Amino acid sequence: xxxxxxxxxxxxxxxxxxxxxxxxxxxxxxxxxxxxxxxxxxxxxxxxxxxxxxxxxxxxxxxxxxxxxxxxxxxxxxxxxxxxxxxxxxxxxxxxxxxxxxxxxxxxxxxxxxxxxxxxxxxxxxxxxxxxxxxxxxxxxxxxxxxxxxxxxxxxxx
Numbered sequence: 001x002x003x004x005x006x007x008x009x010x011x012x013x014x015x016x017x018x019x020x021x022x023x024x025x026x027x028x029x030x031x032x033x034x035x036x037x038x039x040x041x042x043x044x045x046x047x048x049x050x051x052x053x054x055x056x057x058x059x060x061x062x063x064x065x066x067x068x069x070x071x072x073x074x075x076x077x078x079x080x081x082x083x084x085x086x087x088x089x090x091x092x093x094x095x096x097x098x099x100x101x102x103x104x105x106x107x108x109x110x111x112x113x114x115x116x117x118x119x120x121x122x123x124x125x126x127x128x129x130x131x132x133x134x135x136x137x138x139x140x141x142x143x144x145x146x147x148x149x150x151x152x153x154x155x156x157x158x
Contacts (some may be wrong), residue, residue, distance in 0.1 A: 006064045027124055030070075034122035034137045037068055041102060041118050042141050050114065050146035051104060053089050060086040061103060072121035072134045074103035081105070109143035 042060050048055035064086050067110035074082045081091035082100030094103060103119040119138045 007136050028122060030122045031137075033068075034070065034120055037063065037066065038118060038137050038139045041120065042116075042139050045104075045116050046119065046141050046144065048147075049144055051091070051106075051116070052147070056083075056091065059083075059091040059102070060089065068101065068120075070121040070123045070134060071099035071101055072119075072136055073098070074119065074122045077105070079105050106146070113143040113144055114146040115143050 004101045007134070036053055040062060044055055044059050045051060048058070060083060073096065074080050076094055076096040080094040080103055082094045082098070083091055084098060084100050084101040091104060094100065102121075105119075107115050107117065109115050117138060117140050119136050121134050121136055123134050
């Protein structure tokens with residue numbers, strides 16, 4: 001009887017460690033995908049020298065085709081804009097209770113240069129338990145002279 005109880009305890013301990021290991025692997029894979037998405041979005045903003053209709057459309061198409069589905073809350077500071085719908089080619093001012101696919105904030109750099117802070121999200125979900133939480137991954141572009149379209153100079157904070 002004592003060996004049966006000991007064997008059951010060891011089996012439960014092994015299952016617990018396997019769940020912890022699988023959770024760590026899932027966390028690592030989701031985080032690395034979010035980092036890759038963030039870096040690609042940053043390079044698109046830098047390539048088109050700011051956010052205009054063409055760059056936003058390209059970013060949204062990339063996120064749709066890469067299978068990016070994570071959403072999160074942007075900060076409700078002034079000048080923060082988010083993409084609530086990836087089929088549209090525009091960003092809207094961020095609200096505190098709304099979920100966005102990604103968020104953008106434009107900052108003034110030295111002299112006439114600008115840089116952007118990009119925020120994407122990743123979900124931590126376990127195979128058995130499901131989605132547990134969402135975290136933000138932030139990155140900034142390098143300084144450059146922004147060539148935003150006239151349409152977006154009023155939409156994206158300056």
